Amino acid sequence: MPVFTFSGKDASGQKVSGERMAANKQSLQQALRRERIVPGSIREKGKEFSLPTFGSGKVKVKDIAVFFRQFSVMIDAGLPLVQCLEILAANQENQVFQKTLTGVRTTVEGGATLANAMRQYPNVFDDLTTNMIEAGETGGILDIILQRLATYVEKAVRLKSAVKSALIYPIAVVGMAVIIVGALLKFVVPIFKNLFAGLGVNLPLPTRITMGLSDFVVAFWWIFGLLGIGLFFGFKQVRKNPTGKYYFDKALLFIPIIGTLLRKIAVGRFTRTLGTLITSGVPILEGLTITARTSGNAVLEEALMKVRKAIEEGRTIVDPLRECGVFPNMVTQMIGVGEATGAMDSMLQKIADFYEEEVDAATKDMLAMLEPLIIGILGITIGGIVISLYMPLFAMIAKLAG
Secondary structure, three states: OOEEEEEEEOOOOOEEEEEEEOOOHHHHHHHHHHOOOEEEEEEEOOOOOOOOOOOOOOOOHHHHHHHHHHHHHHHHOOOOHHHHHHHHHHOOOOHHHHHHHHHHHHHHHOOOOHHHHHOOOOOOOOHHHHHHHHHHHHHOOHHHHHHHHHHHHHHHHHHHHHHHHHHHHHHHHHHHHHHHHHHHHHHHHHHHHHHHHHHOOOOOHHHHHHHHHHHHHHHHHHHHHHHHHHHHHHHHHHHHOHHHHHHHHHHHHOOOOHHHHHHHHHHHHHHHHHHHHHHOOOOHHHHHHHHHHOOOOHHHHHHHHHHHHHHHOOOOOHHHHHHOOOOOHHHHHHHHHHHHHOOHHHHHHHHHHHHHHHHHHHHHHHHHHHHHHHHHHHHHHHHHHHHHHHHHHHHHHHHHHO
16 A cells, blocks of 8 residues: 655644655545545655656746746735636636646635645645745745745746756767677677678787677677666666665765765755755745655755654754764855744845855856766777778788788
8 A cells, every 4th residue: 555645734723744655645535534635736756856846847947937927916916816826817828727727716716725735746846836826825925935836836847958958968878889799799890790701811919809799789688778778767766665765766875976966956955945945935944845756866865854854853953964974064054054043935035045055156067077088988999890891900000002
């Protein structure tokens, strides 16, 4: 039976949250209602989305960012909530998002709050969104909260795009190198092999090695396909298992160059998310829970949950952050100053701005280091194959000239 995390309100209006085993979401909702708990967010544990958790693939993150921005302008202009949702739904080109907004409007018309209406669509509006919306409704600053959400989504998308664009080039080059080398070994080398066999020449060691690799590729090319499929599904299984995901994410953090970049991304994501939540009035304990779930890294998630537990026991946020060993000293010191001065939300935003710039610089540095390395390896590999094929010909020409 799957395990679900849930949050909601009891009969006295107090917030409750926890984990339960249930056959599906519907059965858990019924069980909670029998306990006089109004369910809000219900999610299957281990299937939380990573940065950013907005959208389900069918709804683009860009569409959601634009929705938040337009929604905030309408609320600020004094339009009623239901009318805003009706206008925004009517102007949506994405049919899935249009149906989602129509469903939210219908639920709000029925007397529900906007946050609870959005909680019915967890694939589009995640915990971060609904908790911030709830804080905005409670504090009467929904327009400001929507602006912050739009800014948060835009910056999160920009950060993710920067990392993706940095990885596309090396992956594309390595992929092309593998295809070219495979094509040479399967189609070109056999032609030279037949030529040398007809001439009856003695082949040097590099040529014999190349011929052996070619014979293996020609005979067992399908093994590489099976290996690729096996690695793909093996990777998915490791990521599904909590223990496997934890050790995989931990190993990534210690890879030279890439690990440094991932740490900076994790710090930037953590500070941006928690800073946005605290600024919007979400309690720090709830903010840490949401930030942990949306961290996208199992090591960081575990560290943040330990920090949350330490704060529940009455400790300050600085010591547990420092003890977990994930965050740089500069980050913990700045958060400590923010906590002491009562300006932790603004301090977290400043740290996020700094680390987002650091990610941009780190991706450029990584590309600058990887580009000559990849080109060098590619040149040595293809050049070695070509030279090994021509070595017997050079030997024959030298023998005839002599």
